[in-house]
Amino acid sequence: MKRYLNIIRIDDQGDRVLLYGKDPDYHIIASREDGVQVGDEIEFEPYGFNFGWFKRKVVV
Protein backbone atom coordinates (compact mmCIF):
# COMPACT_ATOMS: atom_id res chain seq x y z
CA MET A 1 0.00 0.00 0.00
CA LYS A 2 2.83 2.41 -0.88
CA ARG A 3 1.98 6.00 -1.70
CA TYR A 4 3.81 9.15 -2.62
CA LEU A 5 3.49 12.72 -1.37
CA ASN A 6 4.96 16.10 -2.24
CA ILE A 7 5.86 17.87 0.99
CA ILE A 8 4.65 21.45 1.34
CA ARG A 9 4.86 21.85 5.13
CA ILE A 10 6.90 20.36 7.96
CA ASP A 11 6.01 20.61 11.65
CA ASP A 12 8.97 19.95 13.94
CA GLN A 13 7.76 18.20 17.08
CA GLY A 14 11.16 17.77 18.66
CA ASP A 15 11.45 14.00 18.73
CA ARG A 16 10.02 13.68 15.24
CA VAL A 17 8.65 15.71 12.36
CA LEU A 18 5.20 15.67 10.80
CA LEU A 19 5.12 16.02 7.02
CA TYR A 20 2.15 17.50 5.15
CA GLY A 21 1.10 17.56 1.53
CA LYS A 22 -1.96 19.32 0.11
CA ASP A 23 -4.36 17.45 2.41
CA PRO A 24 -4.11 19.11 5.84
CA ASP A 25 -6.04 16.22 7.39
CA TYR A 26 -3.29 13.71 6.64
CA HIS A 27 0.29 13.67 7.91
CA ILE A 28 3.36 11.49 7.67
CA ILE A 29 5.54 10.70 10.67
CA ALA A 30 9.29 10.89 10.10
CA SER A 31 12.40 11.40 12.16
CA ARG A 32 14.60 14.47 11.87
CA GLU A 33 17.41 12.22 10.72
CA ASP A 34 15.42 11.37 7.59
CA GLY A 35 16.30 14.87 6.40
CA VAL A 36 13.05 15.62 4.57
CA GLN A 37 12.68 19.19 3.31
CA VAL A 38 9.81 21.18 1.83
CA GLY A 39 9.65 20.38 -1.87
CA ASP A 40 10.80 16.76 -1.46
CA GLU A 41 8.73 13.90 -2.83
CA ILE A 42 8.54 10.99 -0.43
CA GLU A 43 7.26 7.45 -0.41
CA PHE A 44 5.20 6.57 2.64
CA GLU A 45 3.03 3.78 3.97
CA PRO A 46 -0.44 4.46 5.44
CA TYR A 47 -0.76 3.36 9.07
CA GLY A 48 -4.05 4.90 10.12
CA PHE A 49 -7.07 6.93 9.15
CA ASN A 50 -5.12 10.18 9.01
CA PHE A 51 -1.44 9.32 9.12
CA GLY A 52 1.33 7.24 7.62
CA TRP A 53 5.03 6.52 8.12
CA PHE A 54 7.87 7.84 6.03
CA LYS A 55 9.73 5.25 3.97
CA ARG A 56 12.19 7.12 1.74
CA LYS A 57 12.81 10.22 -0.26
CA VAL A 58 12.21 9.86 -3.97
CA VAL A 59 15.32 10.84 -5.88
CA VAL A 60 14.47 12.26 -9.29
Next chain:
Amino acid sequence: MKLKLFSLVAIIAGLAFGSAMAQVGRNDWTAVSGGTFTVTRPDNTTWTYSIYYSPSSLTRSGDIVTFKYETVTAGSGVTSFYQNDVNCVTRQYTFAKFDTSVTPATLSAPSVWKDIQPNTAGSTLQPIVCR
Protein backbone atom coordinates in the same frame (compact mmCIF):
# COMPACT_ATOMS: atom_id res chain seq x y z
CA MET B 1 -41.38 16.45 -7.62
CA LYS B 2 -38.16 17.82 -6.11
CA LEU B 3 -39.02 16.20 -2.80
CA LYS B 4 -39.53 12.82 -4.50
CA LEU B 5 -36.21 13.16 -6.31
CA PHE B 6 -34.44 14.11 -3.08
CA SER B 7 -36.02 11.15 -1.28
CA LEU B 8 -34.94 8.79 -4.05
CA VAL B 9 -31.36 10.06 -3.93
CA ALA B 10 -31.33 9.76 -0.12
CA ILE B 11 -32.63 6.19 -0.30
CA ILE B 12 -30.05 5.18 -2.90
CA ALA B 13 -27.24 6.81 -0.88
CA GLY B 14 -28.46 5.06 2.25
CA LEU B 15 -28.58 1.70 0.51
CA ALA B 16 -25.06 2.17 -0.86
CA PHE B 17 -23.71 3.09 2.59
CA GLY B 18 -25.57 0.23 4.23
CA SER B 19 -24.26 -2.13 1.58
CA ALA B 20 -20.67 -1.07 2.27
CA MET B 21 -21.19 -1.58 6.01
CA ALA B 22 -22.76 -4.96 5.45
CA GLN B 23 -20.09 -6.27 3.15
CA VAL B 24 -17.23 -5.26 5.45
CA GLY B 25 -18.72 -6.10 8.84
CA ARG B 26 -21.85 -7.70 10.20
CA ASN B 27 -23.76 -4.53 11.06
CA ASP B 28 -22.66 -4.64 14.68
CA TRP B 29 -20.60 -1.46 14.50
CA THR B 30 -20.16 -0.36 18.08
CA ALA B 31 -19.21 3.11 19.30
CA VAL B 32 -15.96 3.11 21.24
CA SER B 33 -15.71 4.98 24.53
CA GLY B 34 -13.11 7.69 24.06
CA GLY B 35 -13.15 7.00 20.34
CA THR B 36 -13.90 10.52 19.15
CA PHE B 37 -10.88 12.57 18.20
CA THR B 38 -10.52 16.23 17.33
CA VAL B 39 -7.49 16.83 15.14
CA THR B 40 -5.84 20.22 14.70
CA ARG B 41 -4.68 21.02 11.20
CA PRO B 42 -1.48 22.99 10.53
CA ASP B 43 -3.59 26.15 10.11
CA ASN B 44 -5.08 25.57 13.60
CA THR B 45 -8.57 24.71 12.30
CA THR B 46 -9.93 21.41 13.55
CA TRP B 47 -11.86 18.39 12.34
CA THR B 48 -13.42 15.53 14.27
CA TYR B 49 -13.82 11.84 13.62
CA SER B 50 -15.24 8.89 15.55
CA ILE B 51 -14.32 5.23 15.43
CA TYR B 52 -16.58 2.20 15.67
CA TYR B 53 -15.52 -1.43 15.74
CA SER B 54 -17.21 -4.69 14.85
CA PRO B 55 -17.06 -7.11 17.81
CA SER B 56 -18.16 -10.02 15.62
CA SER B 57 -15.13 -9.46 13.37
CA LEU B 58 -12.67 -10.10 16.17
CA THR B 59 -10.51 -13.23 15.88
CA ARG B 60 -7.55 -14.36 17.99
CA SER B 61 -4.48 -16.37 17.16
CA GLY B 62 -2.07 -16.53 20.07
CA ASP B 63 -1.07 -12.99 20.96
CA ILE B 64 -2.48 -11.61 17.69
CA VAL B 65 -5.98 -10.15 17.51
CA THR B 66 -7.54 -9.23 14.17
CA PHE B 67 -10.52 -6.89 13.97
CA LYS B 68 -12.37 -4.48 11.72
CA TYR B 69 -13.27 -0.88 12.47
CA GLU B 70 -14.68 2.15 10.73
CA THR B 71 -14.07 5.88 11.00
CA VAL B 72 -16.78 8.48 10.50
CA THR B 73 -15.84 12.11 9.89
CA ALA B 74 -18.13 14.58 11.67
CA GLY B 75 -20.04 16.87 9.39
CA SER B 76 -19.25 15.17 6.09
CA GLY B 77 -20.19 11.71 7.34
CA VAL B 78 -17.41 10.21 5.23
CA THR B 79 -16.96 6.62 6.38
CA SER B 80 -13.96 4.39 5.79
CA PHE B 81 -13.32 0.80 6.81
CA TYR B 82 -10.12 -0.81 8.06
CA GLN B 83 -8.68 -4.03 9.44
CA ASN B 84 -5.90 -4.16 12.01
CA ASP B 85 -3.84 -6.96 13.51
CA VAL B 86 -2.69 -6.14 17.04
CA ASN B 87 -0.04 -8.00 18.98
CA CYS B 88 -1.39 -7.69 22.52
CA VAL B 89 2.04 -8.38 24.05
CA THR B 90 4.29 -6.09 22.01
CA ARG B 91 1.57 -3.45 21.34
CA GLN B 92 2.41 -3.39 17.67
CA TYR B 93 -0.09 -3.47 14.81
CA THR B 94 -0.55 -3.81 11.09
CA PHE B 95 -2.95 -1.66 9.09
CA ALA B 96 -5.06 -2.38 6.01
CA LYS B 97 -7.90 -0.47 4.35
CA PHE B 98 -11.02 -1.74 2.63
CA ASP B 99 -11.87 -0.51 -0.85
CA THR B 100 -15.66 -0.29 -0.71
CA SER B 101 -15.98 1.19 -4.19
CA VAL B 102 -16.09 -2.35 -5.51
CA THR B 103 -18.36 -5.27 -4.62
CA PRO B 104 -17.36 -7.29 -2.75
CA ALA B 105 -15.12 -4.88 -0.85
CA THR B 106 -11.44 -5.71 -1.12
CA LEU B 107 -8.79 -5.38 1.56
CA SER B 108 -5.40 -3.88 0.83
CA ALA B 109 -2.23 -5.74 1.68
CA PRO B 110 -1.38 -5.22 5.35
CA SER B 111 1.42 -2.89 6.35
CA VAL B 112 4.47 -4.15 8.20
CA TRP B 113 4.30 -4.14 12.01
CA LYS B 114 4.65 -0.78 13.76
CA ASP B 115 4.30 0.44 17.35
CA ILE B 116 0.83 1.71 18.25
CA GLN B 117 0.84 5.51 18.35
CA PRO B 118 -0.81 7.41 21.23
CA ASN B 119 -4.14 9.15 20.61
CA THR B 120 -5.01 7.02 17.59
CA ALA B 121 -7.67 4.46 16.74
CA GLY B 122 -5.08 1.77 17.49
CA SER B 123 -4.32 3.04 20.99
CA THR B 124 -8.03 3.34 21.78
CA LEU B 125 -9.02 -0.07 20.44
CA GLN B 126 -6.03 -2.07 21.73
CA PRO B 127 -7.30 -2.30 25.35
CA ILE B 128 -10.74 -3.34 24.09
CA VAL B 129 -9.69 -6.05 21.67
CA CYS B 130 -6.92 -7.38 23.92
CA ARG B 131 -8.92 -7.75 27.13
